Amino acid sequence: MxxxxxxxxxxxxxxxxRELSKNSGNEEGINLLEIIVFEKEEKSLYSPSLPWLMVGSRKPNQIYENIRKLDAPGLKVIKGEIEKIDPENISVTVNGEVYKGDYMVVSLGVEQVYEQPLAAYGHNFFTVKGATKFNENLEKFDGGKIAILISSLPFKSPAAPYEAAxxxxDFIARSGLSSKTEISLFTPEGGPMEFAGKELSDELKGLLEQKGIKYYPNHQFISVSENTLVFSNGEKYEFDLLAYTPKQQSPVAIQNSALAGESGWVNVDRNxxxxxFPDVYAIGDITDVPLEIGVSLPKIGFFAKQQGAVVAHNIGRKIAGKDPDKSFNGEGQFFIEYGKGKASATEGNFYTSPTPEVKMKTPEHLSHWSKWWSEKYWFFKNF
Ligand SMILES: Cc1cc2nc3c(=O)[nH]c(=O)nc-3n(C[C@H](O)[C@H](O)[C@H](O)COP(=O)(O)OP(=O)(O)OC[C@H]3O[C@@H](n4cnc5c(N)ncnc54)[C@H](O)[C@@H]3O)c2cc1C
Structure with missing residues (x-):
């Protein structure tokens, strides 16, 4: 087996x-394949809903599920921190025990680095705890300055801070606090979502402008104290409420393994x-896929899903003695919530040459509902 x-x-x-399990032929009592999932957390988080949690449109327990719910015939979850990865021997060490496999799929995402003093002054909205705390403070907010800070590059989900802003x-407008509130977004980037070209980047900037959100690109954060952000260009900004993205890096287990490329992330065949290492795959945020325009494929869940489905299918083919016949072609889609029950759909092909052919639609109700549906479908299908 x-x-x-x-x-x-x-x-x-x-x-x-789930894809491997669905097509494995495993049933109660008949196991043709053994799938073992390793996870250090009790809960599997659906991150696209974190911005909704920030503004009170979700409760924490609506955006995650217990990993035990993944268990199925021939599929088991082992809870524990992966301590060592040996791609040559297709094995991992978890809770001191070594597990050897015939195939390995690495989807360990990014590791968030806990940083003081940022954590003392603001809320890391890339976690359930941080987004919840931000919401508690937003509910009590009665006007002042709100800062959204992209603290360092690279960061996953390049649209998330813009969506959060x-x-x-939208929340501030509904609370009648617009006239006494200033919302500002600071980032080291030259512009939002630059990987998708200048036109799209300008369109997203235009949406921020429409809403009166102040945008400060080329602002590299260096320190925070007494509710004041300090940037490498010497500028300072005093805030009343701060949401930030944390420093993000390749997980230590990957950095210490032969899988880490020069950048620390995992290099893969992009299709x-x-x-x-033969029969060892890596998908999602942990990978580094360079694009022709000189940046890497953005780290978004849509890609992790597509890549996971391709890899599961091809492993199934290999096990059946057939040639792999599916490939990941760089097509992607994500939604950026705009407020007023609308969202912008951003979609296209990120692998096109010489630049990605990606378009962003004007905010519309349909795209908001598509994002809503994606969340519902995620939990319905997988847990
Ligand atoms: C605020 C926010 C909004 C987002 N919005 C969108 C969106 O609208 N659309 C979209 O497509 N994407 C969105 N994303 C991005 C998306 O969530 C990620 O790209 C996606 O989750 C990546 O999937 P992954 O499997 O690579 O990593 P993850 O989903 O992060 O999974 C990695 C898993 O590995 C586990 N792990 C890590 N190290 C170890 C270890 N040593 N031992 C055991 N387990 C370990 C982690 O606990 C985690 O459960 C958003 C992200 C954020 C933070």
């Missing part, structure tokens, strides 16, 4: 495990997602 090790029960890991603006 073949054994497949799936590292991580986040977006990519869940899709991979627009949803916060099959296979690493330099």
């Amino acid at each position: 073949k054994r497949i090790l799936v590292l991580g029960a986040g977006t990519g890991g869940v899709v991979t495990a 627009m949803l916060i603006d 099959t997602m296979e690493t330099a």
Whole structure:
């Protein structure tokens, strides 16, 4: 019986495990494949809903599920921190025990680095705890300055801070506090979502302008004290409420393994997602896929899902003695909430040459409902 090790029960890991399980022929009492998922957390988080949590449109327990719910015939979840990854021997060490497999799919995402003093003055909205705390403070807010800070590059979900800013603006407008509130977004980027070209970047900037959100690109954060942000260009900004993205890096287990490329992230074949080690795949945020325009493929869940489905399918083919016949082609889509029950759909092909052919639609109700549906479908399908 073949054994497949799936590292991580986040977006990519869940899709991979579910797809493998669905087509495995496993039933109660008949196990043709063994799928083992390793996860350090009790809960699998659906991150696209974090901005909704920030503005009170979701409760924490609506945006995650217990990993035990993934268990199925031939599919089991082992809770524990992956301590060591040995891609040459297709094995991992978890809770001191070594598990060897025939195939391995690595979907460990990014590791968030806990940073003081940022955590003392603001809320890391890339976590359930931080987004919840931000919401508690927003509910009590009665006017003043709200800052959204992209503290360092790279960061996953390149649209999330912009989406958060627009949803916060919507909340403030509904609370009747617009006239006494200033919302500002600071980032080291030259512009939003630059990987998708200048036109799209300008369109997103235009949406911020429409809402009166102040935008400060090329602002590299260096320190915070007494509710004041300090940037490398010497500028300072005093705030009353702060939401920030944390420093993000490749997980230590990857950095200490032979899978880490020069950047620390994992290099893969951009179509099959296979690493330099045969039968070892990496998908989602942990990978580094350079694009022709000189930046890397953005770290978004849509890609992790697509890549997981491709890899699961191709592993199934290999096990059946057939050639892999699916590939990830760079097509992607995500929604940016605008407020007023509208969202912008951003979609296209990120692999086109010489630049990605990606378009952003004007905010509309349909796209908001598409995002809403994606969340519902995620939990319905997988848990
Ligand atoms: C605020 C926010 C909004 C977003 N909005 C969108 C959106 O609208 N659309 C979209 O497409 N994407 C969105 N994303 C991005 C999306 O969530 C990620 O790209 C996606 O989750 C990546 O999937 P992954 O499987 O690579 O990593 P993850 O989903 O992060 O999963 C990695 C898993 O590995 C586990 N893990 C890590 N290290 C270890 C270890 N050593 N041992 C055991 N387990 C370990 C982690 O606990 C985690 O469960 C958003 C992200 C954020 C933060």
